[in-house]
Amino acid sequence: MSALADLKEVLFEVSDLHQAAELLGWDQETYMPAGGVADRANQLGTLSRIAHERFVAAKTGRLLEAAQSEVAGLADDSDDARLVRVTRRDWDQETRLPSDLVVAMAREGAISRPVWQEARAKGDWSLFAPRMRITVELAQRVAEAIGTTGRAYDALIDLNEPGLDTAQVEHLFSQLRDRIVPLLRRVQEHSDRVDVSVLNREVEPQTQLNFSTRVVERLGYDFERGRQDLSAHPFCTSFGIGDVRITTRVKPSLREGCLFSSIHESGHAMYEQGISPALARTPLAMGTSPGVHESQSRLWENLVGRGRAFWQHFYPELQAAFNGALNEVGEEEFYRACNAVRPSYVRVDADELTYNLHVMLRFEIEKELLEGQLSVEEVPEAWAVQVKEYLGLEPPSGSEGPLQDIHWTQPMLGGFIGYALGNVIGAQLMECVRMRLPRLDAQIAAGDFAPLLGWLRENVYLHGRKFTPQELVQRVTGRAIEAGPWIRYVECKFGDLYELN
Missing domain, CATH: 1.10.1370.30 (Neurolysin; domain 3)
Structure with missing residues (x-):
């Protein structure tokens, strides 16, 4: 097999892991009982760690280098040429993130959700403030790990909207x-x-x-x-092109209808x-x-x-x-x-x-x-x-x-x-x-x-x-x-x- 084909096999596995994590996240927002938070945080942390480590492994880097040579003669907008280009950008960013940071982000996010729900229900920011400090600290660690020649916020924007600052x-x-x-x-x-x-x-x-x-x-x-289900905050999530789910919320008033x-x-x-x-x-x-x-x-x-x-x-x-x-x-x-x-x-x-x-x-x-x-x-x-x-x-x-x-x-x-x-x-x-x-x-x-x-x-x-x-x-x-x-x-x-x- 070519290096590109071998690289795709790695990417297929990483994608499967991410989509399994998405499914767990969807379940947490729709049907998971309240008692499942701690277990779900651990599950998401484990999946995120495995996906991250598989993606940033030295073998993946070697396959990526070889694949770049293989697609060098392809049209710039071809699927394979773009796959290698985007994967390179992702790999460069993710290799800068230590595994413990990736795990912490997944776990802390799952833990923060029920705290936010309680704080929102009570209208008390002080209940959520300790979790918000963790959010900011982790975001600062991400920005520092990725690095930027300009402002710290540039790194986070580039993660979300590549090419903008x-x-x-x-x-x-x-x-x-x-x-x-x-x-x-x-x-x-x-x-x-x-x-x-x-x-x-x-x-x-x-x-x-x-x-x-x-x-x-x-x-x-x-x-x-x-399919469409109910959740506290409407969202869309994809587990693959053949399974893309949405949620909504509804109240009796048409002003807050669904x-x-x-x-x-x-x-x-x-x-x-x-x-x-x-x-x-x-x-x-x-x-x-x-x-x-x-x-x-x-x-x-x-x-x-x-x-x-x-x-x-x-x-x-x-x-x-x-x-x-x-x-x-x-x-x-x-x-x-x-x-x-x-x-x-x-x-x-x-x-x-x-x-x-x-x-x-x-x-x-x-x-x-x-x-x-x-x-x-x-x-x-x-x-x-x-x-x-x-x-x-x-x-x-x-x-x-x-x-x-x-x-x-x-x-x-x-x-x-x-x-x-x-x-x-x-x-x-x-x-x-x-x-x-x-x-x-x-x-x-x-x-x-x-x-x-x-x-x-x-x-x-x-x-x-x-x-x-x-x-x-x-x-x-x-x-x-x-x-x-x-x-x-x-x-x-x-x-x-x-x-x-």
């Missing part, structure tokens, strides 16, 4: 902030132009779940290769289900990055699911499914309510316009924690200051502040930026889609989502992780990642919705 993200976020905050203030001056009271109506949770399941299946989520979270997670899942089978069980068989992944969940949730064309098709079905709860509510009224701008404390409940501000808030706090400019005990106060500056809201309650997200139970910082990058990249891709599919709105209004899904599969999903975020966006749109398309989109949409133009 702190300065680039700061520049992008400053462009967004300079346009979002003034637009938000204008919208707030005319908040009475959109009535959201219809969303206070209650519909039995199972009825909402049934409807959301039908919708995401129509969009293209393949239930033969997936439809949009189900569409959001199905966007992630359709991405994973659309990866080329030729990439299975390799480091390429996943999304390009968290930011590109989020571009698909936000694209389907907002640019499709909150659009007029979507509701032209689905609103009559929604009325029928909800047993008269919306019979006297018009389609336009419901569309406007679903897109209302109402600054809120909770990120996952944020409207489309203010969502990025929640991400920027976390970005600033993470940087300061990592660089030692902010202590863990000071996080609630810093959070309150940012909430006032960005969203114009008074200090939040304990559960609506820094305890609202599960992400800080994971001993890794730098991932939140992907949520804002997702909005930006999704809008940039959609501008390109509309040029290629000029009848897109008519197709969506007719319930035909195949053209959009097909275009995304061919241009984004199929490639998996072959390209960096910048490479993929440049390849598809002809331009580097930029804030302009998203800014144009929200200024047009909310200018129309609130009659600002």
Whole structure:
């Protein structure tokens, strides 16, 4: 066998180990009894250690060196050439991480989750603060181990969004902030132009779940290769191209219903289900990055699911499914309510316009924690200051502040930026889609989502992780990642919705 073939055999085993760990993580969030935390922490730690040690072994390095020579004459964008390139990048990073650090990250994450759940339920940051210190300390160790010629946060960004650094993200976020905050203030001056009271109506949770399941299946989520369950925090997880699962959460009020979270997670899942089978069980068989992944969940949730064309098709079905709860509510009224701008404390409940501000808030706090400019005990106060500056809201309650997200139970910082990058990249891709599919709105209004899904599969999903975020966006749109398309989109949409133009 060639060195490349031998290398693939190693990568197949490492992938299997990671996906087994993902399955254990999914079980912990959905069905595992509370008493299983300690055992699950040990199991995840063991799997993470074995996968890490297998991947960074000297034999893997030798195979990688030989494989690089074998693929030297292949086209730069071929599967094998990209597999070797991405594996080299991963190997260089992981060989810098000692095994005890990898094990600690897996174990501490599992231990932190129930502590976070209790702290969130009680609204008491002090209960979670000791675990947050561990998260920050481990993130600092990771940044130090990987190394950087610039700021410590650069190393963590590069782990999540290869090719980007702190300065680039700061520049992008400053462009967004300079346009979002003034637009938000204008919208707030005319908040009475959109009535959201219809969303206070209650519909039995199972009825909402049934409807959301039908919708995401129509969009293209393949239930033969997936399923939907309930969890405290909605997520998507993949155990392979043939098994990509989503979760959602649901409450009686339509304002906190499950439809949009189900569409959001199905966007992630359709991405994973659309990866080329030729990439299975390799480091390429996943999304390009968290930011590109989020571009698909936000694209389907907002640019499709909150659009007029979507509701032209689905609103009559929604009325029928909800047993008269919306019979006297018009389609336009419901569309406007679903897109209302109402600054809120909770990120996952944020409207489309203010969502990025929640991400920027976390970005600033993470940087300061990592660089030692902010202590863990000071996080609630810093959070309150940012909430006032960005969203114009008074200090939040304990559960609506820094305890609202599960992400800080994971001993890794730098991932939140992907949520804002997702909005930006999704809008940039959609501008390109509309040029290629000029009848897109008519197709969506007719319930035909195949053209959009097909275009995304061919241009984004199929490639998996072959390209960096910048490479993929440049390849598809002809331009580097930029804030302009998203800014144009929200200024047009909310200018129309609130009659600002």
